[in-house]
Amino acid sequence: MERRIDFSRERQMLCGGCGCQFVVDLDWIDRWEQVEESCPGCGLTCEHGDAPRVTVDPDDPGLEDDKVATYFWYHTSTQPDWPTRNFDPAADLTPETRKMMGGDEHVAAWAARQGAKALHVGTYEAAVHNMLRRMHDQADRDSKFYLYRVHLKRSAVVREGWLIDPSNWLGDVVLDEVCPPGVNVARYLNYHEDPGGLSLALGRDAIAGVQRVAIPISDVWDDGWVGEAVATLESASDALIPVTGKLGRFTRPSSPRAGLGLELNATLAARLPANLRGQFTSAAAFSEREEPAQWARRVSGLYAMIADPACLLSELDGKEHRDV
Structure with missing residues (x-):
């Protein structure tokens, strides 16, 4: 099921100082980030630690537990086979690299940590944000990207409620830290990509399948x-x-x-x-x-x-x- 796509939609803001919750457009947020706007409740600006931040829209359809697995979710990646079957993060390590990492025991521990990371999917808007961010911040401007439409298993078990973005500074989330036993999908408030939207941290066993298209597609928009x-x-x-x-x-x-x-x-x-x-x-x-x-x-x-x-x-x- 496709949700409405709207890059320009209004956002919910929540002030950590006074608890005021209010709705703004993206131009307001742009001015606020330049210290030209403040909380209408207490006057805090973006310079303060408790300043207003985007929060989840209470009407977001992704909040409906029984609907999460029925929606399409999206991901952008430079990997042509995401998510890789039989994922082995150590498969391509050379003997020299294994030695530099401290030997087989250290490599095995590193591979276990990589395998414990959650996968991330989100709204279509978040997937596009992710691609542009990588092109801008991570020297991926000339990389080949793919857009994945992700279909979840109807049997996927969704954690109750939603979390503040649990990603570390590398954007990683350890699955067991956000999904209790028996749960393989956790919703979280995305601050960085489609700010205010819900994204998912999930295990591979929650995904039924994907569709993929190489992006951008030439000549899909022209208008002369x-x-x-x-x-x-x-x-x-x-x-x-x-x-x-x-x-x-x-x-x-x-x-x-x-x-x-x-x-x-x-x-x-x-x-x-x-x-x-x-x-x-x-x-x-x-x-x-x-x-x-x-x-x-x-x-x-x-x-x-x-x-x-x-x-x-x-x-x-x-x-x-x-x-x-």
Whole structure:
């Protein structure tokens, strides 16, 4: 079952100082993060430890225990076979790496810790956020990504209620720490990807299967933009212009074509919700080595994932269901 997808939806905020709960739009959150807004109840700003933070919408359909396994959940990854069957984190370690890790005993302990980690799935919005964040923060701009639609087993056992995001600084969650015996799915408030949405930490045994599509899909959104962008870029010189002045030796030369690519990127980003603009701008950055047509199709596909999710969901509908 597909839930309504809305990157621009309003968010619930909860103040740790006075307990005030209120609803805001993403532009309010953007201003709040720049210390231009404050709690309407007590005046705390984002600079305070007890400042308001996003919280779960009480009307979120994911709160219905008996519905969790009936909904589609999503994940983005650079792994073409996520979640890997017969997962063995030590399988590709070389003898040299095993030696550096302290030998077989230490490797076995490390592999056990890796195998104890929960998998993460979330809303479609969270999956897109995750991809853009990795492109922006983890040098994955040129990596090949896949979008997974995740089907849970109807027999999956969901922990009662929801948790504050239990991830450590690496984003890892130990499954046994959030799922008591007999439970294999835990809901948590996601602070980082689709903030305020519910995501799941779960075991592999909770997943029935997945559908996969490589992303972004070229030419799924156009509206004339791709053709106009290519014509604009090809009309400009790609000759690098050295930067002069005191900072010249510290600044990479650029070209008129790259400057136009930056402007085209910024124009698209400005159409997106405030909390996606920075990451999209980074993920869709024009590279001097890219052909204009290749760049425009890639950026068009990235934009379509946010502006027109239906086109990507339609692609997923036609993909084979892989049992896990």
